[in-house]
Amino acid sequence: MSASLPLHSPQCVVGVIGGGQLGRMIALAARRMGIRTVIWTGGLEAPAVECADEVIDLPFDDPIALDDFCRRTTVATVEFENIPCETLEKVAKCTGLHPSPYAICITQNREREKNFLRDNNIPCTWYAVIANAADLAAAMKELNGPGVLKTADFGYDGKGQVKLEGGEDPKKIWADFGSPRAVLEAWVPFEKELSVIAARGADGVTVTYDPAENRHRHRILDVSIIPARVSPAVALEAAAIARRVAEALDYRGIMGVEFFLKSDGSLLVNEIAPRPHNSGHHTLDACVTSQFSQQLRAVIGLPLGSTRLHTPAVMLNLLGDMWPDETTPPDWLPLFEDGNASLHLYGKRHARGRRKMGHANFLGTTVEDALARAEAMKAKWLEH
Ligand SMILES: Nc1ncnc2c1ncn2[C@@H]1O[C@H](COP(=O)(O)OP(=O)(O)O)[C@@H](O)[C@H]1O
Ligand SMILES: [Mg+2]
Numbered sequence: 001m002s003a004s005l006p007l008h009s010p011q012c013v014v015g016v017i018g019g020g021q022l023g024r025m026i027a028l029a030a031r032r033m034g035i036r037t038v039i040w041t042g043g044l045e046a047p048a049v050e051c052a053d054e055v056i057d058l059p060f061d062d063p064i065a066l067d068d069f070c071r072r073t074t075v076a077t078v079e080f081e082n083i084p085c086e087t088l089e090k091v092a093k094c095t096g097l098h099p100s101p102y103a104i105c106i107t108q109n110r111e112r113e114k115n116f117l118r119d120n121n122i123p124c125t126w127y128a129v130i131a132n133a134a135d136l137a138a139a140m141k142e143l144n145g146p147g148v149l150k151t152a153d154f155g156y157d158g159k160g161q162v163k164l165e166g167g168e169d170p171k172k173i174w175a176d177f178g179s180p181r182a183v184l185e186a187w188v189p190f191e192k193e194l195s196v197i198a199a200r201g202a203d204g205v206t207v208t209y210d211p212a213e214n215r216h217r218h219r220i221l222d223v224s225i226i227p228a229r230v231s232p233a234v235a236l237e238a239a240a241i242a243r244r245v246a247e248a249l250d251y252r253g254i255m256g257v258e259f260f261l262k263s264d265g266s267l268l269v270n271e272i273a274p275r276p277h278n279s280g281h282h283t284l285d286a287c288v289t290s291q292f293s294q295q296l297r298a299v300i301g302l303p304l305g306s307t308r309l310h311t312p313a314v315m316l317n318l319l320g321d322m323w324p325d326e327t328t329p330p331d332w333l334p335l336f337e338d339g340n341a342s343l344h345l346y347g348k349r350h351a352r353g354r355r356k357m358g359h360a361n362f363l364g365t366t367v368e369d370a371l372a373r374a375e376a377m378k379a380k381w382l383e384h
Contacts, residue, residue: 012300014038014077015069015073015075015091016039017077018039019040019052020047021346021358023039023047024048025281025284026292028292029296038053054072056068056072066090075097076095076096076299077299078099082154083104083108088104088105098252098253099251100249112152113271122248122269123269124270127185128143128183130149130181130184133174139184146165147184147187148161148164148185149183150184160179161219189263190261192228192260193213193215193216194238194260195211195224195259195280196241196257197283198239198257199297199304200246200253200298201252209287211259220317220319220354223375226315241257245269253274254291256273256278258277278317278359281359282361284361286312287307288307288310312370313361313370314364315359315360316378319355323351325351326352327349327350331381334377341377345357
């Protein structure tokens with residue numbers, strides 16, 4: 001597409017690599033802003049397809065798909081980090097990609113991500129890189145306590161992780177693990193998990209949203225509570241660290257930074273997501289600018305919008321185990337009766353145990369009020 005086309009012109013077409021629910025919500029935000037989208041699904045089942053203007057339904061290493069994607073788009077972004085770095089480099093050259101291949105390739109791999117944090121003096125948990133059983137044996141000896149072994153590539157929603165108490169046989173653990181590279185992390189006895197959604201614009205200005213307090217169920221995000229119930233000093237520190245991460249990556253776009261908050265008030269970065277983040281879904285209903293429209297602003301090169309939270313909120317993830325059976329959704333009527341809650345479904349036809357089917361945002365006069373209503377609704381939906 002013509003390089004001279006002003007990016008904010010009505011003919012602007014944003015390419016999104018990945019077709020999951022994050023791509024769907026980017027496409028919906030784009031529709032609202034009069035921006036066209038091309039979704040490159042990677043050939044997978046893709047909730048974004050029905051919301052996009054155009055779709056390329058081919059694998060991420062397909063050269064015809066790459067040419068087609070570049071020809072049809074003005075600028076591109078990702079909604080999913082596990083895209084081959086080679087593809088990202090090519091997209092960056094042919095049409096422009098934000099965040100950069102550098103930022104995505106670091107954050108898509110736990111080994112590179114941890115090394116990046118350490119090299120930039122950003123606090124994170126103790127870790128060791130593991131490539132074989134002998135590495136694991138040495139690292140477990142040094143750690144001398146509980147830890148978690150995580151695959152370097154392709155981990156998400158707790159997949160590719162094994163919790164270790166410390167006394168296990170490293171040979172057996174490694175033989176069963178089945179990943180060529182991994183990191184062993186010290187287990188963090190955290191008080192809370194937090195996250196900060198940050199966006200850095202084309203001009204290098206970084207903005208942050210109020211930190212979220214995150215609770216997990218089966219290692220998958222269950223609820224996010226916003227603003228997090230932490231001291232102002234902790235909230236400021238989390239925002240400052242997220243800003244440092246964005247600057248050190250020379251980032252452009254939206255990102256999620258996950259933290260562990262320890263009981264002494266210190267923060268450790270757990271991981272970085274180079275895309276909209278599940279703990280930022282409340283921004284659709286509770287903030288001036290949603291993380292998805294913010295992403296479009298950053299990628300296109302428009303000024304960023306206000307991150308102000310206008311209402312305390314709780315986001316409840318709707319996982320497949322809330323569905324009475326694969327094709328029957330929960331009874332949504334109580335949510336609609338609530339009046340201050342909103343339902344966001346991703347259009348997935350088949351529910352499976354831990355699949356993310358959608359989320360619900362509960363707005364409240366206080367987070368306690370929103371949390372009580374979200375918890376009651378969740379209990380009802382898990383009853384079946
Ligand atoms: N080192 C750790 N110490 C304590 N809990 C951990 C640790 N690593 C992961 N967890 C728990 O598992 C969850 C998922 O792990 P994470 O590394 O964030 O992977 P994912 O990519 O699946 O989100 C975390 O949010 C946290 O609850
Ligand atoms: Mg995580």
